[in-house]
Amino acid sequence: MKIAYRYITNYDEAMEVVQDSFLxxxxxxxxxxxxxxxxxxxxxxxxxxxxxxxxxxIDFMRRDKPLAPxxxxxxxxxxxxxxxxxxxxxxxxxxxxxxxxxxxxxYRAVFNLYAIDGYKHKEIAQMMGITTGGVKxxxxxxxxxxxxxxxxxxNNKTEDGVCLMPAMx
Numbered sequence: 001m002k003i004a005y006r007y008i009t010n011y012d013e014a015m016e017v018v019q020d021s022f023l024x025x026x027x028x029x030x031x032x033x034x035x036x037x038x039x040x041x042x043x044x045x046x047x048x049x050x051x052x053x054x055x056x057x058i059d060f061m062r063r064d065k066p067l068a069p070x071x072x073x074x075x076x077x078x079x080x081x082x083x084x085x086x087x088x089x090x091x092x093x094x095x096x097x098x099x100x101x102x103x104x105x106x107y108r109a110v111f112n113l114y115a116i117d118g119y120k121h122k123e124i125a126q127m128m129g130i131t132t133g134g135v136k137x138x139x140x141x142x143x144x145x146x147x148x149x150x151x152x153x154x155n156n157k158t159e160d161g162v163c164l165m166p167a168m169x
Contacts, residue, residue, distance in 0.1 A: 001014060001015070001018050003050060003053045003054060003057070003117075004017040004018050004021070004053055004056075004057050006097065006100065006108075006112050006116065007054075007057045007058075007061065007105075007108060007109050007112055008057060008060065008061065008105075009101040009108075013060070016060070017053070017056055017057050017060050018053065020056050020060070021049075021052050021053040021056040021057075024052050024056060025049055025052055028052075032045065032048060050117075054113070054117060055127065057109075058109060058113075058127050058128060061105055061106075061109055062128065062129065095150075095153065096146075096150065099146055099149045099150055099153065100112070100146065102149070103142055103145060103146070106128075106138060107138050107141060107142040107145070108142070109128065110124060110128070110135055110138040110139050110142060111138075111139060111142040111143065111146070113127070114135075114139050115139070115143070121135045121136055121139070
């Protein structure tokens, strides 16, 4: 459910994706085989199940919510400095997920697939039916939007006048 909800922030739709995923998992369980050579069968099975959930989620998004074109988001404020600032440990998972959930569905999907689930740009392009350059552009824009939003969020949060989070992402 956590995987589907990262992509689709509507609980009922995420639950529908999870149900569809489990149907696919149960229907294809006999086809599962450990070709990786990894002796930890549980780990391999969980990775296989995760991939099914991710693919089912992408299929759902493509079917029910067409991906937004690249120009849907205002370009204002998306320039990033060359210095990449690391995330402070004070960033709470729930707050980052909330900001991630505010991204347009296509940007959220690309960010999740690349930054969280570890897919390569080319794999994401094939999954989503867009070009590799489009994936890279969406990821860059999503990262910039998240960086700006999280910076704003934490620069406004202070404790005794001290900023808790000077820079993010």
